[in-house]
Amino acid sequence: MREIQTRRISDTVRELCLDSNRMLGDDILIRIRECLDQETSPTGQEVLSQILENARIAAEEQMPLCQDTGVAVVFLDVGQDVHVTGGDLYEAVQAGVARGYQDGYFRKSMVRDPLRRENTGDNTPAFIHTEIVPGDRIKITLLPKGGGSENMSEARILSPSEGPEGIKAFVLGRVRRSGANPCPPIIVGVGIGGTLELCALIAKRSLLRRIGQRHPDPCYAALETELLESVNRLGIGPQGFGGRCTALEVFVEVRPCHIASLPVAVNIQCHAARRGEAVI
Amino acid sequence: MKIDRKSIQTPLTDASVRMLRTGNHVLISGVLYTARDAAHRRMTDSLLRGEGLPVPLRGQILFYAGPAPAPPGRASGAIGPTTAGRMDAFTIPLLAEGLKGMIGKGPRSEAVRGAIRDHGAVYFAAVGGIAALLARCVLTSRIAAYPDLGPEAVHRIEVVDLPVIVANDCYGADLYEEGVAANRPAFP
Ligand code: SF4
Numbered sequence: 001m002r003e004i005q006t007r008r009i010s011d012t013v014r015e016l017c018l019d020s021n022r023m024l025g026d027d028i029l030i031r032i033r034e035c036l037d038q039e040t041s042p043t044g045q046e047v048l049s050q051i052l053e054n055a056r057i058a059a060e061e062q063m064p065l066c067q068d069t070g071v072a073v074v075f076l077d078v079g080q081d082v083h084v085t086g087g088d089l090y091e092a093v094q095a096g097v098a099r100g101y102q103d104g105y106f107r108k109s110m111v112r113d114p115l116r117r118e119n120t121g122d123n124t125p126a127f128i129h130t131e132i133v134p135g136d137r138i139k140i141t142l143l144p145k146g147g148g149s150e151n152m153s154e155a156r157i158l159s160p161s162e163g164p165e166g167i168k169a170f171v172l173g174r175v176r177r178s179g180a181n182p183c184p185p186i187i188v189g190v191g192i193g194g195t196l197e198l199c200a201l202i203a204k205r206s207l208l209r210r211i212g213q214r215h216p217d218p219c220y221a222a223l224e225t226e227l228l229e230s231v232n233r234l235g236i237g238p239q240g241f242g243g244r245c246t247a248l249e250v251f252v253e254v255r256p257c258h259i260a261s262l263p264v265a266v267n268i269q270c271h272a273a274r275r276g277e278a279v280i
Numbered sequence: 281m282k283i284d285r286k287s288i289q290t291p292l293t294d295a296s297v298r299m300l301r302t303g304n305h306v307l308i309s310g311v312l313y314t315a316r317d318a319a320h321r322r323m324t325d326s327l328l329r330g331e332g333l334p335v336p337l338r339g340q341i342l343f344y345a346g347p348a349p350a351p352p353g354r355a356s357g358a359i360g361p362t363t364a365g366r367m368d369a370f371t372i373p374l375l376a377e378g379l380k381g382m383i384g385k386g387p388r389s390e391a392v393r394g395a396i397r398d399h400g401a402v403y404f405a406a407v408g409g410i411a412a413l414l415a416r417c418v419l420t421s422r423i424a425a426y427p428d429l430g431p432e433a434v435h436r437i438e439v440v441d442l443p444v445i446v447a448n449d450c451y452g453a454d455l456y457e458e459g460v461a462a463n464r465p466a467f468p
Contacts, residue, residue, distance in 0.1 A: 041463055043445065046283050046305065047407050050443065054410035063412035067348050067358040105357050107348035107431050117318075119430050148363050148385070148408060180386040180456055181363050183408035235464030239407055240386065241445065242459025272409035 001083040002136035004280055006092035009084070009138065012278045013093050013126075016142040017072065017100025020276030021064045024055045027211040028248065028273050035185060035238075035245035044243030048185075051238075051271055066272040069106040070144035072097045072126035075205065079135035090128055093140075098122035109147065129201065141208055142276045145269070149186065152178035155200045155265035167192060167264050168227065174266045175231050175247070180240020183270035185248045187211075188231060191265040194255035203267035206251035208275055213251075220252045227252075248273075287441070291339030292380040297402050300446045302453035306404065307441040312343045312383070314435040316362060319426055320370035327373050334425035335434060338378030341404075345383075346431035347421065348411070356418035356437065358411035361385040364403070368392045375399040383444055387456040397452040404444035405455065417442040 029052070036048040058065045074093055078084075084092075101108060101123035110124060111117040133139075154174055158166045171190055178186075191203030214221040227250040237243020248271065257263060283305050288296050290310030300306065313335055315323070323333055344364055348357030364384025371382070372395045380401050385408040388396070396403055406414065417439045424436040447455040 041459070042283060043303065043305075043459065044463075050407050050410050050413060054413040057416065058412035061412060063351075063415060064348060064358040065412060066409040067345065067360045067411040068362070069348070069358075105349045105351040107346060107358070109431070121430075146409075151363070179460075180405075181365065183385065233465055235460045235462075237459065237463055239405065240456050240460070241405070242456075242461070242463035244463065270409055 001081055003083050003085050004138060005085055006087040006089060008280060009089065009140070010092040010096040010099070012140055012280060013074070013096025013142065014100040014103065016140065016276035016278055017097055017144070018104045020142055020274045021069045021104060021106055021144055022058050022062055024065060024273070025210070025275065029055060031211045031248045032185070032271065035248065039238065039243050039245050041237055041241070041243035043241045044238040044245060047238035047241065048245065064104065064106050065274065066146060067107055068109060068146040068148065069101065069123070070146045071110060072123060073143040073145050073204065074126045074128045075141040075143070076128060076130045077133045077139040078130060079137045080132050081136035082138055093126055093128055094124045097126040098124050137279050139277065139279045143204070143208060144274045146272065149182035149268045149270040152182040153265070153267045155196060155263065157196065158262040158264055160260070160262045162262060164223065166262070168230065170264055171227055171266055172230055172234070175236070175268070176234055178268060179236055182268045183272065184236055184240055185238055185245045185271050187248050187269040187273050188227065188250045189267040189269060190227070190250065190252045191267070192252060192254045192263070193257040194263055195257070196263055198255055199263040199265040200267070202253035202255060203265040206253040207267060207269045207273065209251050211249050215252050220254060224250045224252050290341055292341065292402070293339065294400055297380060297400055297450050300402050300449050301451070302446050302449045302455050302458065304446045306444050306446060308341070308444060309440045309442070310438065312341045312437050312439055313424060314343045314345045314347065314437060316344060316346045316432045317366055318429050318432040319434050320367050322426060324370045324373050327377065333377060335436070337374060339380050341381035341383060342374070342379060343383040343437070347435060348431070350421065354415070356415050356421045359415050359418060360411035361406040361408055364388055371395065375401055387454070388448060393448055393452070393454060396448050397450055400450045402446060402450060403448040405447040406442070406444045414442065
């Protein structure tokens with residue numbers, strides 16, 4: 001049994017909140033630059049240049065990339081040989097999120113109750129998804145998720161007979177109807193299979209992959225490439241002002257499923273695709 | 281391609297609004313008021329009760345934004361547009377009160393687009409997700425109404441050269457429809 005102090009977990013979560021909200025991944029910056037080279041709409045080019053300039057300013061001035069620093073979605077992969085000491089694991093994560101959002105002067109975007117809607121004041125609760133994995137480490141992954149892009153996401157149970165064509169039509173329809181709202185260029189996470197809740201979860205988790213990282217199964221890798229090309233033919237363009245670059249990437253994740261169903265979820269992520277990861 | 285930019289000053293006049301065309305890149309300077317969903321609901325509720333607005337909106341621009349707290353030594357925290365469509369249900373009574381401009385992101389409903397034209401107003405889109413860049417344009421910021429709403433309170437902010445694009449001009453044109461139609465290949 002390896003012991004890990006909750007204090008260390010909390011400090012790590014705090015740092016992930018601060019860093020991920022201020023710095024875009026290099027893979028995302030590289031892809032946005034490629035899109036700028038390919039974009040033919042002058043307004044689209046202007047938008048992409050502003051996005052790159054913003055990333056530079058945010059890193060330099062230690063400011064959040066976007067004022068919507070989102071709901072903190074936390075994935076905990078906990079090694080089965082880890083013994084957490086010094087308190088409650090989930091409380092440590094929540095405390096880390098509260099401190100990170102306070103110390104970073106980030107906006108607090110969480111309400112305590114979906115109907116009463118009173119702000120909790122410290123951006124908690126974070127939503128924590130835990131998996132028990134082999135080993136003696138804890139991997140903490142943070143995905144601050146903005147409202148604009150989350151609002152354009154959707155899960156649906158298709159009939160198995162609808163097959164790949166049904167999936168493509170659902171994904172493209174979802175992106176078309178989202179238009180400008182999720183701040184394109186977007187990343188499209190697609191979860192296929194599982195159950196209603198599982199397809200939504202794997203769609204979200206797919207957003208953590210690095211740009212260009214294709215699905216290991218060639219069949220789904222081809223689906224990702226095809227979907228990306230189709231999305232970029234919609235003409236939505238940067239910020240929905242029209243252009244070639246609507247999506248930076250499409251990721252597909254799959255799971256086994258019931259003989260009667262074909263669950264599909266689309267989780268849309270904006271260009272401010274923030275993520276952070278640490279292993280303790 | 282070089283982008284042409286027009287500079288405008290708030291409050292807006294009929295003449296300054298008529299100068300603006302959908303697709304124009306504009307730099308706004310002057311006073312703006314921020315308001316999101318909750319503040320909109322309160323303002324339109326006040327109007328329904330026959331009460332006045334907490335801030336005078338005649339000729340003014342509402343920025344659909346909830347700024348982050350300002351770090352020490354800075355005028356404003358991160359600031360940027362939120363989805364304008366959520367404000368559609370509240371917008372027409374505010375236009376009737378003399379509101380001249382709005383800044384947000386994403387398209388407006390057909391009814392709001394019609395009202396923008398009829399009232400000689402303008403809707404600007406700011407780029408979403410560039411809050412560090414936009415925060416640099418803010419010179420001063422203070423709460424002007426509804427302090428209990430926290431980030432959703434109405435802030436009075438003074439900006440210089442805030443970059444936006446005209447999405448709906450007073451002539452009825454729409455940047456989202458036209459831009460996407462112009463960029464969709466003939467055979468998708
Ligand atoms: S969709 Fe993303 S980039 Fe746009 S405002 Fe929301 S968090 Fe920011």
